[in-house]
Amino acid sequence: MKKTLYQKIFDRHVVHECDNELPIIYIDLHLIHEVTSPQAFDGLRYKKRNLRSPNKTFATMDHNVPTNSRNMYDATPMAKIQMETLINNCKNFNIPLFDLQNISQGIVHVVGPEQGLTLPGTTIVCGDSHTSTHGAFGALAFGIGTSEVEHVFATQTLRQARMKNMRVFVYGQKNNNIFAKDIILYIIKKLGTSGGTGYVVEFTGPIIKSMSMEERMTICNMAIELGAKSGIIEPDQTTFTYLKNKNFSPKNNSWNKYIHYWSSLKSDNQACFNRNISINISNIKPQVTWGTNPSQVISIQNKIPKINTLKTKIEKEDALNALDYMGLKENSYLINIPVDKVFIGSCTNSRIEDLRIVASVVKNKIISKNIKAYIVPGSGLVKKQAEKEGLDKIFIKSGFQWRHSGCSMCLGMNDDQLKPYERCASTSNRNFEGRQGKNGRTHLVSPWMAANIALYGKFININ
Amino acid sequence: MNKFIKHHGKILPLQSSNIDTDIIIPKQFLQKINKIGFGKYLFYNWRFLDSEGKIKNKDFILNNKIYDNSSILLTRKNFGCGSSREHAVWALIDYGFKVIIANSFSDIFFNNSLNNRLLLISLPEKKIDIIFNITKKQKKVFGYIDLLKQELTIEKKIITFNMSEAQKKSVIYGLDQIDDTMYYKKKISTYEENNYPGYIKYS
Numbered sequence: 001m002k003k004t005l006y007q008k009i010f011d012r013h014v015v016h017e018c019d020n021e022l023p024i025i026y027i028d029l030h031l032i033h034e035v036t037s038p039q040a041f042d043g044l045r046y047k048k049r050n051l052r053s054p055n056k057t058f059a060t061m062d063h064n065v066p067t068n069s070r071n072m073y074d075a076t077p078m079a080k081i082q083m084e085t086l087i088n089n090c091k092n093f094n095i096p097l098f099d100l101q102n103i104s105q106g107i108v109h110v111v112g113p114e115q116g117l118t119l120p121g122t123t124i125v126c127g128d129s130h131t132s133t134h135g136a137f138g139a140l141a142f143g144i145g146t147s148e149v150e151h152v153f154a155t156q157t158l159r160q161a162r163m164k165n166m167r168v169f170v171y172g173q174k175n176n177n178i179f180a181k182d183i184i185l186y187i188i189k190k191l192g193t194s195g196g197t198g199y200v201v202e203f204t205g206p207i208i209k210s211m212s213m214e215e216r217m218t219i220c221n222m223a224i225e226l227g228a229k230s231g232i233i234e235p236d237q238t239t240f241t242y243l244k245n246k247n248f249s250p251k252n253n254s255w256n257k258y259i260h261y262w263s264s265l266k267s268d269n270q271a272c273f274n275r276n277i278s279i280n281i282s283n284i285k286p287q288v289t290w291g292t293n294p295s296q297v298i299s300i301q302n303k304i305p306k307i308n309t310l311k312t313k314i315e316k317e318d319a320l321n322a323l324d325y326m327g328l329k330e331n332s333y334l335i336n337i338p339v340d341k342v343f344i345g346s347c348t349n350s351r352i353e354d355l356r357i358v359a360s361v362v363k364n365k366i367i368s369k370n371i372k373a374y375i376v377p378g379s380g381l382v383k384k385q386a387e388k389e390g391l392d393k394i395f396i397k398s399g400f401q402w403r404h405s406g407c408s409m410c411l412g413m414n415d416d417q418l419k420p421y422e423r424c425a426s427t428s429n430r431n432f433e434g435r436q437g438k439n440g441r442t443h444l445v446s447p448w449m450a451a452n453i454a455l456y457g458k459f460i461n462i463n
Numbered sequence: 464m465n466k467f468i469k470h471h472g473k474i475l476p477l478q479s480s481n482i483d484t485d486i487i488i489p490k491q492f493l494q495k496i497n498k499i500g501f502g503k504y505l506f507y508n509w510r511f512l513d514s515e516g517k518i519k520n521k522d523f524i525l526n527n528k529i530y531d532n533s534s535i536l537l538t539r540k541n542f543g544c545g546s547s548r549e550h551a552v553w554a555l556i557d558y559g560f561k562v563i564i565a566n567s568f569s570d571i572f573f574n575n576s577l578n579n580r581l582l583l584i585s586l587p588e589k590k591i592d593i594i595f596n597i598t599k600k601q602k603k604v605f606g607y608i609d610l611l612k613q614e615l616t617i618e619k620k621i622i623t624f625n626m627s628e629a630q631k632k633s634v635i636y637g638l639d640q641i642d643d644t645m646y647y648k649k650k651i652s653t654y655e656e657n658n659y660p661g662y663i664k665y666s
Contacts, residue, residue: 015650155641434486
């Protein structure tokens with residue numbers, strides 16, 4: 001039988017399967033952080049169970065960490081307890097931890113790939129929905145809840161239903177200043193926030209093929225915003241080049257064995273996809289969200305839609321609520337609307353390539369005086385590389401705050417938050433109500449767009 | 464553990480789609496390190512007008528006394544989308560919900576609910592509309608669920624729903640999934656011994 005890439009990886013990892021039970025699949029890599037793991041560790045202790053594979057479990061702290069220092073005690077008391085709990089749990093269960101004193105600390109979905117922990121053909125889970133990011137390497141990677149975290153701790157397996165297969169074929173002529181973020185927002189706009197529910201989405205086509213690993217990670221990162229279980233991209237030479245000589249990548253002779261295996265990881269020609277979507281990106285302009293879910297998107301030069309042009313009653317109600325929350329009007333432009341804050345960071349867009357794009361826009365320029373702008377690198381290693389290239393000096397000179405790594409304002413679990421009714425251009429992945437702070441108004445954009453908004457202090461249409 | 468076969472409860476109609484987990488339980492409440500006491504933070508940003516939770520939003524349905532002690536939440540498509548935080552499920556259960564009826568659920572939220580015996584019933588939009596219409600006509604509407612028959616009865620109207628055997632078993636018996644999987648411990652070890660190159664050794 002001809003198989004999709006997802007089916008190949010899934011089938012390869014089946015430990016046990018029988019009728020009327022969910023298949024048990026093996027998990028190669030379990031990434032953990034401070035927010036979704038404490039209750040799982042408690043569960044192990046309560047049932048007197050061991051952690052099956054400490055050598056396949058890696059921890060970092062990211063969600064709560066202060067980004068204005070590397071001192072845990074600068075965090076809120078509750079956040080500090082969570083970080084201390086992670087430190088103690090990792091010590092007790094012998095799990096490697098990238099803590100605040102470790103240069104490799106960072107956002108879990110930045111750390112995994114840059115350490116070479118994320119490898120093609122593997123199954124990867126983490127108690128975080130954006131685990132789909134790792135699918136960019138041809139891994140089957142998905143987010144799980146705390147009960148499942150405990151299940152992986154105890155058994156190194158998960159019970160998982162087989163998902164349906166969707167292929168999104170991306171083609172066309174990419175315009176200048178159009179980035180992976182614009183492309184994935186455009187796809188989400190086309191398919192909707194539940195368009196991928198029940199599916200693993202394989203992204204393919206010449207546009208995907210031409211992307212760097214950083215761009216592919218941005219695409220797979222936001223597959224979850226389509227409602228998909230995961231996103232996945234066939235590994236190729238770009239993947240192998242990125243992984244070579246990373247800390248945990250296979251070395252020497254075993255590298256060649258793995259390359260041989262990884263090269264076989266592709267969907268068969270006649271593989272059956274339950275759904276095939278083709279997306280032509282030839283005419284798209286920079287994308288920006290106007291509402292409170294990632295499918296409420298427009299090209300910057302377009303107007304927010306008229307309510308009566310929306311298809312369903314539910315869409316109309318959603319749009320009315322979103323406009324009310326966002327303080328916007330239907331059938332109006334975002335252009336010239338002032339912005340209060342700009343956030344460049346998150347597991348979507350905080351890698352070195354993203355920061356280089358921002359630097360290229362703001363070099364020798366000063367950001368608008370009504371703007372507070374933050375750049376939060378995805379990891380200590382990204383920060384170090386940016387500083388080696390002198391990007392930090394460009395940012396600071398422009399008026400940006402140059403921070404330490406962490407999830408930061410993406411979800412505002414630390415002090416990096418919006419005040420009520422503040423408007424933010426953000427390179428993160430979710431524009432939900434209250435996501436960046438109660439009554440905060442989030443607009444998702446690419447790093448290039450965010451940098452331009454910072455300079456002008458408002459939404460701007462630049463060709 | 465008690466079997467969950469039948470449930471009779473009051474329906475709370477929450478007329479909204481794409482309710483994400485940030486709405487169900489905002490991030491500031493994810494810093495607790497246990498599983499209990501999340502109910503008071505459920506839909507916090509909708510229930511309260513202030514950050515301290517002192518000023519109730521009178522227009523929000525959870526603050527309407529008529530719906531006190533509701534155990535069945537009726538809502539629209541894509542419920543539980545967004546973050547994988549299981550805290551969302553803990554908050555719903557702690558508040559008193561046993562059943563959620565919606566057009567569709569996010570995949571991760573679905574699994575999290577299953578692991579906590581929160582029953583999710585997925586129905587076509589037309590059937591959801593019918594139930595919403597009943598709740599519009601009269602305020603206190605009760606639902607009766609029979610898991611074995613896979614039937615939901617509201618005001619003498621019987622609606623059937625689909626459910627996989629694995630899902631049904633999980634909700635009815637509330638088995639410890641880890642114990643269940645541990646039964647195949649030998650198979651896991653065999654997999655680890657035999658599976659190169661799918662099996663990675665991080666050194």
